[in-house]
Amino acid sequence: xxxxxxxxxxxxxxxxxxxxxYFNFEFLITPFRMLxxxxxxxxxxxxxxxxxxxxxxxxxxxxxxxxxxEINPFINYPFLTPEKMKRYIxxxxxxxxxxxxxxxxxxxxxxxxxxxxxxxxxxxxxxYGPGGGYSWLQEHLGDDYIxxxxxxxxxxAAVINSGVSRWHNYYxxxxxxxxxNIGIDGLYIDDVAFDRTVMKRVRKILERNRPDPLxxxxxxxxxNPRDGYANSSNLYLEHFPYIDRLWFGEYFxxxxxxxxxxxxxxxxxxxxxxxxxxxxxxxxxxxLYGMTSRLPWAGDxxxxxxxxxxFGIERSRMIGYWVEQCPVKTDHTKILATVYQRENQVLISLxxxxxxxxxxxxxxxxxxxxxxxxxxxxxxxxxxxxxxxASFAPDQKIPVPKGKGWLLSLKIQ
Numbered sequence: 001x002x003x004x005x006x007x008x009x010x011x012x013x014x015x016x017x018x019x020x021x022y023f024n025f026e027f028l029i030t031p032f033r034m035l036x037x038x039x040x041x042x043x044x045x046x047x048x049x050x051x052x053x054x055x056x057x058x059x060x061x062x063x064x065x066x067x068x069x070e071i072n073p074f075i076n077y078p079f080l081t082p083e084k085m086k087r088y089i090x091x092x093x094x095x096x097x098x099x100x101x102x103x104x105x106x107x108x109x110x111x112x113x114x115x116x117x118x119x120x121x122x123x124x125x126x127x128y129g130p131g132g133g134y135s136w137l138q139e140h141l142g143d144d145y146i147x148x149x150x151x152x153x154x155x156x157a158a159v160i161n162s163g164v165s166r167w168h169n170y171y172x173x174x175x176x177x178x179x180x181n182i183g184i185d186g187l188y189i190d191d192v193a194f195d196r197t198v199m200k201r202v203r204k205i206l207e208r209n210r211p212d213p214l215x216x217x218x219x220x221x222x223x224n225p226r227d228g229y230a231n232s233s234n235l236y237l238e239h240f241p242y243i244d245r246l247w248f249g250e251y252f253x254x255x256x257x258x259x260x261x262x263x264x265x266x267x268x269x270x271x272x273x274x275x276x277x278x279x280x281x282x283x284x285x286x287x288l289y290g291m292t293s294r295l296p297w298a299g300d301x302x303x304x305x306x307x308x309x310x311f312g313i314e315r316s317r318m319i320g321y322w323v324e325q326c327p328v329k330t331d332h333t334k335i336l337a338t339v340y341q342r343e344n345q346v347l348i349s350l351x352x353x354x355x356x357x358x359x360x361x362x363x364x365x366x367x368x369x370x371x372x373x374x375x376x377x378x379x380x381x382x383x384x385x386x387x388x389x390a391s392f393a394p395d396q397k398i399p400v401p402k403g404k405g406w407l408l409s410l411k412i413q
Contacts, residue, residue, distance in 0.1 A: 032241040033271035040245070040273040040290060041314040043098075043214065044305060047188075047297040052091050059305050060295055062098045062214065064188040068151045072101050074109035075149050075158050079174065082182055089183045098185035100214060103178070105171045106193035107148035107158035110136060118167070127162045161193065168198050172205060179209035186214035189243075196238045203242040215243040218277070220250035233264050240270045247294060249277030254285065255403075258336060258353060261289060262322065283386055284405030287349040288338045290318060303384045307407065310381075311347050316340040327368035328410075330360040335400055337362070341369065345411035352400045359397040364410075371412060378410050 010023065046060035049069035067075040071085040078085065078101055089099045108115070108126070118125040119141065126145055131138060133147025134157035141159070148158035161167060171194075178184045186206055192199065206213035217239065219232035232248050246267040254261075254276070266289040267274045276286050280299025286292055293299025308314075319326050321336040328337045328346070334354040340347040346369060352358070366372055373394050382389040387406055392398055398406065 026238070028237055030237075030240075030269060031271040035268065035271055035273065035318070037273070037290065037316075037318050038314045041308060043245070044301075045216070045245075045275065045294055047294050052088070052095060052097065056095055056097060058295060059302050061096070062100065062185075063092060064216070065099060065101045066188070067102045068154060068156065072103075073154055074111045074156050075102075075107060075151075076104055077109045077112045078103055078178065080111060085184075086182045089185075093183065098214065099183075100186040100188050100216070101178070101184050102188050102190065103175065104187070104189055104191075104193055105161055105168060106191065107160050110134075110140075110157045110159065114170075123162055124165050125162060125167045127160045129160065133157060164195055164198070168194055172198070172201050175202060176205045176209065179206055179213075183210070185210055185212075186216075186244075189215060189217050191219050192217065192236050192239050199239045199242045214245070216245040216247055217243050218247040218250070221252050231264055233267075233270075237270070240267070240272060243272070246272055246274035247277055248274060249281060252278050254278065254282045258285075258288075258321075261285060265289070266291060268320070282351075282403065284349075284403075285351040285353075287405075287407060288321060288336055288351050290338075300385070303386055304407075307381060307383055311340070311345075311409070312342060313340055313347065316342045316347065325365075325368070327365040329363045331363060332358055332360045332400075334358075335360045335405075344371065345409065348408040348410060349405065350398070350400060350408065351405035352403060354400070354402060357399065357401050359399050361397055362394065364394060369410075371410070375412050376410055377413050378408055380406050380408055383407060 015021070043062050044060045045062050045064060046055045046058065047064045049065045049071065055063055065072050067073065071081055071088050072078045074080060092099045128144045129146030131141070131143035131145055134150050136155065137145065137147055137157050137159065146160035148160045150157050187202065203215070206215070217236060219236065222230045222232050222235055248265050252265060263269060265274065268289060273290050275294045276282070276291050277294065277298055280293040281291070283292065283299070283304065292301035292304050295301055319339040319341060321338050326337065326339055327341070328339050328348050330337055330350070332354065335350060335352050335358065338349040376394060378392045378394045380387055380390040394410070400406065
């Protein structure tokens with residue numbers, strides 16, 4: 001009826017007499033929001049600091065400015081070159097583009113003006129640790145710190161923050177100042193180093209100061225002994241309601257199953273969409289979930305972007321292979337199909353997990369599509385570095401190479 005049973009298994013263990021075990025959990029009801037595919041198609045990321053016109057010419061409209069760049073040189077302290085940052089952002093805004101910056105609290109540059117004041121607070125703000133690292137840190141901080149990220153050319157030597165502290169209030173005030181005075185349009189967050197409450201405050205600050213702000217979250221694969229075998233989605237799930245896009249995939253294995261893609265990479269079950277990272281991902285499998293690589297960090301999605309624009313994908317309805325009523329299916333369990341539906345035409349994404357090249361037959365629900373087989377044509381448009389052009393009859397067997405797929409256009413003649 002209205003009840004659901006959830007079984008959670010913690011693994012075998014031996015309990016000693018008098019021992020107490022704690023099983024801490026929280027319920028997060030998902031999806032957190034409806035998918036906004038139109039927003040996803042329209043916001044095209046460029047993950048590098050380069051001239052605005054160059055980026056615009058590549059087809060991107062949302063720029064992520066990392067640290068160790070001219071306008072954001074020092075990690076998590078974007079306050080030493082505000083004039084340069086504002087000029088860059090103002091230019092982007094005149095060309096209807098957004099600029100987001102790398103800015104968080106996991107570690108702090110040695111260039112921070114407040115460093116020695118923070119040091120005087122013991123381990124409240126800066127973690128105690130073995131010291132070492134860059135010579136400046138050893139000379140000025142002595143010991144009892146943890147050395148973090150280091151950029152030799154800039155002599156930017158970070159130290160690690162402790163847990164949630166008063167520094168988070170300082171961070172939020174800095175974010176408020178940046179959004180109001182410099183005009184940043186959001187944040188690029190490289191793993192989350194603060195709690196859900198701080199993330200909610202981040203979201204409120206950005207929405208108060210900027211129109212349609214954006215937050216994207218990147219995470220490397222946390223499923224390893226050092227990180228406690230913590231899947232990235234599970235680790236950061238409580239933050240998902242307040243961010244706009246995922247960029248999971250560093251050290252991820254894109255040969256894993258479709259279920260892995262769905263739950264651990266795509267964000268779709270939680271009302272989010274994402275992009276691929278490691279080695280550019282797999283473009284054919286990525287399109288099943290509306291994902292591409294991120295320009296220019298790993299891979300080049302511009303050919304796919306061009307096809308999206310020709311098709312008008314922002315006006316389409318995305319119907320994934322996981323939907324029981326998906327109007328296009330295949331006769332092979334390891335060849336999956338996602339449909340992007342518009343009136344009188346659809347884009348069909350096919351991707352293979354089969355262990356060899358196979359030929360598949362499409363099972364098309366013509367009535368659901370509002371089309372007929374007799375008046376429709378099926379073809380593969382030319383997409384550089386993705387597929388050659390080809391034409392097929394709707395009832396024809398389609399060859400699908402191992403680990404690849406197709407983007408097929410089906411429309412009324």
